[in-house]
């Protein structure tokens with residue numbers, strides 16, 4: 001095969017020394033000139049953008065823009081239509097990509113028109129601003145980067161510069177992202193680690209750099225905490241407390257039982273990171289693990305079943321805080337008030353045997369019925385059985401069965417008697433262990449009342465329950481609801497190798513709790529409140 005031969009490029013003519021020097025002298029001048037021209041053209045473009053922005057008073061797209069968009073749309077859809085391997089996913093991708101620029105333009109113009117319509121008055125005191133100027137701002141939005149021009153001026157009364165349109169647009173001075181993206185940052189950060197969140201956002205077509213996500217999520221967490229502080233202040237005066245009790249969410253038409261469950265788990269923090277040795281040398285104790293107090297509140301009539309017979313609580317309140325027991329008790333009490341504490345026919349507190357829980361329950365819910373988680377009590381009996389006869393042995397099984405039946409029949413004093421009679425016959429090591437269990441049952445005996453619920457359930461199974469038994473059968477015997485709540489929080493806050501700062505975890509936990517409680521719209525006014533579930 002004869003390959004075509006490319007003709008060799010002509011060799012450059014060597015320039016004389018004088019010519020090279022002359023060119024070198026001219027170059028800086030030419031560069032300078034092009035820089036000056038660039039600055040002038042940038043200035044002209046800015047002046048045009050400013051004038052266009054200032055003249056905008058109505059949002060929307062022009063006929064020509066809509067027409068161009070429609071033509072582009074038809075051309076792209078035609079390609080997919082004729083492509084044998086492209087499906088609905090390709091249509092979705094193309095439509096989303098195609099809509100982005102027109103939507104960005106519409107959003108930018110709508111924001112600009114709103115900014116232009118905002119009077120140049122201080123947003124705090126409504127006084128006229130002086131020394132007014134017009135300045136642009138870039139905002140990362142759901143549809144891409146927006147540029148908005150807005151007036152700002154000096155308020156002599158407040159002694160501050162003010163950008164009134166920023167407040168109208170929901171854009172605090174430090175926020176790089178639009179209100180929608182502020183919300184999305186908060187939501188993503190509560191659901192997954194930031195590196196994953198950035199990738200998920202990108203896949204969903206949102207331009208959210210990691211630094212924006214981190215900064216915004218933390219800022220939103222602080223906003224949520226400030227809101228929570230305001231809500232807790234309602235507990236401080238009798239009037240606001242009464243008002244809160246009257247504003248019970250979804251008031252019930254029938255008498256109802258309110259269930260309150262609580263527990264604690266720990267989280268790993270790294271405050272004083274790198275100073276461990278120094279602090280230890282100074283005799284200070286360095287704690288990395290800290291308690292997160294968690295609670296849940298729900299009405300028994302909100303317990304239901306999915307079509308697949310899975311138990312479900314349709315409406316419930318959550319509390320989770322790292323800010324200590326006192327903060328937790330106030331938050332849980334407020335949540336209980338909002339969920340109908342003062343209207344409930346019966347309030348039932350269910351938990352494991354931790355003393356702090358019963359102290360708190362006695363203090364805040366003295367009229368409630370306190371119930372020890374049935375399975376927790378049973379586990380203590382199994383521990384004795386294993387100590388006596390060995391784990392998994394038929395003897396252990398045979399020994400524990402009648403005692404478990406006694407617990408189900410509200411005969412805990414009988415169980416204590418059996419354990420006490422056993423005590424002198426054991427070795428000193430086992431005696432010590434057994435004494436702990438005897439104390440446990442003695443301390444909790446008055447919280448171990450399960451018989452009525454057990455019998456109600458049996459009557460339901462046999463198909464002949466009384467009306468009262470039908471209601472009772474739904475009453476929980478254990479604190480499974482709070483255990484699953486703790487596990488759900490831990491999925492985000494207790495991952496392997498994960499460390500938090502106190503400020504960081506509390507802010508995110510506050511956001512997560514707001515979301516779970518269905519009060520997201522109270523933090524973000526652009527979000528629709530959830531429809532009542534019953």
Ligand SMILES: [Zn+2]
Pocket residue numbers: 122123124125126127155156157158159
């Ligand atoms: Zn002012």
